[in-house]
Amino acid sequence: RKEVEQDPGPFNVPEGATVAFNCTYSNSASQSFFWYRQDCRKEPKLLMSVYSSGNEDGRFTAQLNRASQYISLLIRDSKLSDSATYLCVVNRRGLNDMRFGAGTRLTVKP
Amino acid sequence: DVKVTQSSRYLVKRTGEKVFLECVQDMDHENMFWYRQDPGLGLRLIYFSYDVKMKEKGDIPEGYSVSREKKERFSLILESASTNQTSMYLCASSWTSGYNEQFFGPGTRLTVL
Numbered sequence: 001r002k003e004v005e006q007d008p009g010p011f012n013v014p015e016g017a018t019v020a021f022n023c024t025y026s027n028s029a030s031q032s033f034f035w036y037r038q039d040c041r042k043e044p045k046l047l048m049s050v051y052s053s054g055n056e057d058g059r060f061t062a063q064l065n066r067a068s069q070y071i072s073l074l075i076r077d078s079k080l081s082d083s084a085t086y087l088c089v090v091n092r093r094g095l096n097d098m099r100f101g102a103g104t105r106l107t108v109k110p
Numbered sequence: 111d112v113k114v115t116q117s118s119r120y121l122v123k124r125t126g127e128k129v130f131l132e133c134v135q136d137m138d139h140e141n142m143f144w145y146r147q148d149p150g151l152g153l154r155l156i157y158f159s160y161d162v163k164m165k166e167k168g169d170i171p172e173g174y175s176v177s178r179e180k181k182e183r184f185s186l187i188l189e190s191a192s193t194n195q196t197s198m199y200l201c202a203s204s205w206t207s208g209y210n211e212q213f214f215g216p217g218t219r220l221t222v223l
Contacts, residue, residue, distance in 0.1 A: 101152055102150060102151060
């Protein structure tokens with residue numbers, strides 16, 4: 001089993017749609033969780049951290065379910081500019097040893 | 111503004127050549143990382159370093175070595191390049207304590223012929 005698993009997609013949604021991605025992780029001791037965004041032919045960049053209580057940043061909401069060992073990302077009112085690959089990131093051992101999922105590709109269409 | 115730079119965007123080498131990929135960060139980060147990214151496999155950690163002259167193996171260190179002689183610079187070395195090392199190589203850096211976001215360089219697309 002992979003340490004961090006994501007549905008690769010692609011998710012093709014119309015503008016204005018709400019879309020959700022899930023990511024499962026295998027290490028129950030993981031403490032740090034993130035979503036990164038990677039545009040085509042670009043480097044990954046942090047989108048948001050995922051806190052135990054869940055957190056929201058504008059149209060983006062991230063949640064953590066420790067019991068089931070998954071994190072989620074919800075994007076509301078999708079924009080064309082949201083088209084990218086979304087990477088789930090979980091720490092393995094120590095706060096700085098991160099593992100990346102293979103990513104979920106999102107395409108938002110007009 | 112945090113900046114992580116990599117020595118080349120594109121590199122073409124021949125099988126058996128020794129290849130050096132260099133990464134420099136300007137944020138005084140303690141940690142530096144080398145990943146490779148392949149379609150369907152995502153980012154896989156090759157090596158990381160949490161201090162000068164310190165290194166730890168990641169998930170796929172075979173065929174690679176690293177060097178960190180200065181805090182700002184982390185080099186990835188392919189001792190004898192092989193075709194299965196054709197990939198996108200990404201360098202990243204982060205602080206040790208507190209908020210440990212990783213900042214990535216633009217990547218080096220290495221092709222081994």
